[in-house]
Amino acid sequence: MRNDYLWDGSGEPDLEVQRLESLLREFRSDRPAPLRAVSGRPRWAAIAAAVALLATGTWLISGGAPEGWQVARAGARPSRLAVGETLETGADGHATLNVGGVGVIAVEANSRLSLERARKTEQRMRLEHGLIHAFIWAPPRTFVVDTPSAIATDLGCYYTLEVDKDGGGLVSVLAGWVSFKRGGHESFIPAGAACLTRPGHGPGTPYREQASPAFRQALQDFDFAHGGDAALAIVLAEATKEDAFTLWHLLTRCDRAQAPRVYDALAALVPPPAGVTREGVVRGDRPMLDQWWDRLGLGNTGWWRHLEGSWPGSTR
Amino acid sequence: MSASPVVSISDDAELARAARHGSRAAFGRLYDRYARMVHGILLARVPPGEVDDLVQDVFLSALRQLAALRDDGAFGGWLAMIARNRAFDYHRRAREFTELPEDLPAAGRHSPDALAALEAIRALPETYRETLLMRLVEGMTGDEIAARTGLTPASVRVNLHRGMKQLRQKLDCEAGS
DSSP: OOSOHHHHSOSSOOHHHHHHHHHHGGGSOOSOOOOOOGGGGGGHHHHHHHHHHHHHHHHHHHTOOOSSEEEEOTTSOOEEEOTTOEEEOOTTOOEEEEOTTSEEEEEOTTOEEEEEEEOSSOEEEEEEEEEEEEEEOSSTTSEEEEOSSOEEEESSOEEEEEEOTTSOEEEEEEESEEEEEETTEEEEEETTEEEEEETTTEEOOOEETTSOHHHHHHHHHHHHSOOHHHHHHHHHHHOOGGGHHHHHHHHTTSOTTTHHHHHHHHHHHSOOOTTOOHHHHHTTOHHHHHHHHHHTTSOOHHHHHHHHSOOOOOOO | OOOOOOOOOOOHHHHHHHHHTTOHHHHHHHHHHHHHHHHHHHHTTSOHHHHHHHHHHHHHHHHHHGGGOOOGGGHHHHHHHHHHHHHHHHHHHHHHOOOOOSSOOOGGGSOHHHHHHHHHHHTSOHHHHHHHHHHHTSOOOHHHHHHHHOOOHHHHHHHHHHHHHHHHHHHHHHHHO
């Protein structure tokens, strides 16, 4: 199949085909490609930066969304969800929300949500219960979902958010990042990772979806069931290098007596950079934590601060 | 609410199987591999300004319907069918309702020559226009088109060459008129 320009671009160029390729290139998709899972770490900063730039470009072209979101439901005339209104899907109902210049949200059956804000700089909804798939290309932090136990802020991505009737939730990120926040806890969840939230606790510690069941269960026990030292021991023993971002989050979530063990486990997976000391990390030294984060290959702290506007704070 | 399993795999059928069993990472890789095909199929049928949003619709539909996929090896053809149905649905709704979409196709964003070339391709028979758009716009090779759509390489070759022949004739006619 070689030497056939029309087939695969090889061999003598066909000038007419070449002219058409050049002419038609402008119709190629300008949407960000989905990001790789955590294992593709070296590409993260570059890809995430591209997402942010593309999203910004798209936003400027679109000129922003008008008040309210367009709603499409099977067998029904397209309608509009205005600010303050509630949308409820039945047992066999689905809906697709077209958020204008922001993205598309698929709402699964048995979901209840309301639109809280529809401004160019902030699109905000509340998911009381149910399941949504959100594909968002707005600038980071434009699209926000309130849930009973945490606030999910989109950082340019594709994710699924599920909220049960007790107010607990699970966010699973397919592409990009999501911030899950409540009170003093903020979790940054990359593609291929997930994070639970519980009423009264707020968001737990983010984890890789590929992490071992024992790791995930122990982390859940540590976050929400007073698992303490026993649960932490399992998390640290089961962690692999790809779970380093989970351990990094734990550094600011465990108590001061537990922090040295987390430090040692993380250091065994990703050695801290020069100047980052055990003592400094244990006392919650912000610059040291930032330097170590930069070693994880998930993007530079300076860049992420610019993107996210905040950073997980110490809870000790 | 349990986390979904993720498997490290490269074969499309295996990815489809993993995605069907709840692996969102596998679905993400399928998106990566098939987004251009879906984009090409939609571009053959709907206004350019609508295509990007509809691509997302198609993948969201696929994500919801994945459990109904009976043959993991047929993922590409199944997804292509969802894309064609979505384009058909777009036109059906446009006929049923006078209400227009919020963001009308931004023809002004594209050069007249590019729009004319696109229109010439869209006037070709369906099989030719889809294959040509995947090659000329999406930059897919013949082998990639065959692998993604499920067509045989021989069929893709025929579509490309016959489609290109008709397109040349059409463009020559338009240039001469």
